[in-house]
Amino acid sequence: MAPEGIRVELAFVQSGLLGRYLDSEVVSAEEVAALLKRRGLLDGMPVFLDDETMMPLPALSEWGRYLSTGLLDETTLRDYGRMAARLDGHLAGLGSDVLSATESDLVAYRNWRRLWQKKPVAARTWGKEASILDDLYRFLVARGSLPAQPVRLAARGRNALAPGVRSNMDIRHLTFEQYRYFRDVGLGGQLPDEQVNRGYRGWAPLRNRAGSDLALGTGARWREWATVLLPEMGLWPGMQGGSAEFEVQACAKYGKARTLYVPEDAAASADLFCILERPDIVRAAARTLERKARDLFVVAEVDVAGGVVRGTLDGVDREFRMSAMPAKLRRITVYEGEFGLETLTLFVCRGGLMPGADAWKGYRHRAWEWMTALADSTTPHLPARRWRWHDLRHTHALQLLTYLENLMDGEEPDQKARSRRHHSYLTGHIRHNPLLIVSRRLGHADPSTTYEYLQYTDDLVNEFEAAFRGWVGDDDATYAEIAAHALAGAAVSTTGGR
Known part of the structure; x- marks a missing residue:
């Protein structure tokens, strides 16, 4: 570490900037990029520099390299680096490091x-941050930079950095009325009485509505549904459309592969956006993308049957399996469309590429402002905290789990009987186990995570004959097809299918 009083500067590996800024006769940008790849230094890897000399600080920078070897995604690497830098900055104010x-x-x-x-x-x-700092100090001890961790273990293996309380999952879900108000009024620019809101100042309401329908209909995490490609959605020449099914892996949490099922009404919501709004957005951005072509992955062929795209990236012909394409690559993937280059992702923003996390956060925040401004005695109750996109995943899980319970055993008013049924799931046959069906669909690493939803299935916050009737789309379609598809998939798994 640097001597006392010297501050640490945080930088990140970003190979894409080499061609733009590296100007050296000694080594080329291509050689440096190849070296980074050979050494396993991923984009986003934190590098800690001495504020005075701007040279890497060995102990902390080696920790950054250790994180990179774990194949963490770029956003996670950056977050972990900022946590360590924030700690160092605070310690500098205390005369320490x-x-x-x-x-x-x-x-x-x-x-x-x-x-x-x-x-x-x-x-x-704080619990997440504390675990990362624990990992940092364990690494420093293993490396020999410290003789022992500065924080002692207390009772039950916990240390002073641990959170003071243990909390369950923050499961927040929406009722039917709340979801439609969020989607149609907040994101879609309608008035509570379903009339057009002439004062609406949002942008691309069909895109934002399609995003919410896709999030709810699939139960996917934000990184999974917001990065979906047009061929994956079945919105590609020669494909029939309707419900879609595709594999997510690179954009899934921990890279855990699973199949996402998009029900017909959610796909129809996306199709409506593609017909009415998307062409105008991509037309306006085509010239901008043409100027950026050298920095983009320009697809020349989409092999729908093989799940593969082929094209040119950094002047080299490349081939990628769609499920293995991370969010960063998806963001720069384009193809030659009707108006010129356009993004291969379903969702697009003014710049012509896939909206990022901050953009979707902005859409959600503006939706909340519209909803609260128009709320009155006739509108659904709004909670004190803004809804998150992840709340739609929780809503999907809760409604599907409740529906599968009722499908298996029927409505059961006896709360003790329902409780006994919850516990019996763990020993029941996998094909008839709602808990494990929902766990697989959500991509939970451990079914115990899904188990936390069970406490909400007795709340009766929103009773339906079917889990999602009328939620997505504008017809009376039912999301019972999601349950039917889930059950069919479970049946296949028990007979050795994949």
Whole structure:
């Protein structure tokens, strides 16, 4: 670590900038990019620099390389690097640094994050950060940079950095009325009485509505549904359309592969956006994309049957399996469309490429502002906190689990009987186990995560004859087809199918 008082600068590996900024007669950008790839240094890997000399600090930078070897995605690598840099910045104010920090220094940092900073973080957020800092100190001890971790273990294996309380999952779900108000009024620019809101100042309401329908209809995480490609959705020449089914892996949490099923009404919502809104967006952005062509992956062939795209990236002919394409690659993937180059992803923003996390956050925040401004005694109850995109995943899981329960055993008013049924799932046959069916569909690494939803199935927040009747689309279609598809998939798995 740097001597006391010297601050640390945080940088990140970003190979895409080499061709633009590296100007050297000694080594070319291509050679440096090849070296980064050979050494396994991923984009987003944090590099910690001495503020005065701008040279890498060995201990912390080696930790960044250690993170890179774990094949973490770029966003995660950046987040972890910022956590360590934030700790170092706070310790510098105490006249300390990461290598010389005492237990009291780290406790003071925990208290600052949890209690005293302008916007204290929640226990769950701090719990994640504390685990990363624990990992940092374990690495420093294993490397020999420290003789022992500065934080002692207390009772039950917990240390002073651990959150003060243990919390369950923050499961927040919407009722039918709340979802339609969120989708149609907040995102879609309607008034509560279903009339057009002439004062609406949002943009691309059909895109945003399609996003919410896709999130709810699939139960997918944001990175999974917001990065979907047109061929994956069946919105490609020669494909029949209707419901879609495709594999996610690179964009899935922990890279855990699973199949996503898009019900017909969610696909129809996306198709409507493609027909009415998307052409105008891609037409306006085509010239911009043409200027950026050298930095894009220009697809020349889409092999729908093989799930493969072929094209040119960095002047080299490349082939990628769609399920193995990470979000960063999807964002720069384009093809020659009717108006010139256009993104291969379903969703597109003004710049002509896939909207990022900040863009979707902005859509959601503006939707909340419209909803709260128009709320009155006739509109659904709005919670104190803004809804998140992830709440649609929770809603999908809860409604599907409740529907599968009722499908298996019928409506059961006896709460004790329902409780016994919950526990019996773990020993029941996998084909008839709603808990495991929903767990597989959501891509949970451990069914115990899905088990936390069971406490909500008795709340009766929104009774339906079918799990999602009328939620997605504008007809009276039912999301019972999701359950039927899930059950059919379970039946295949028990007979050795894949």
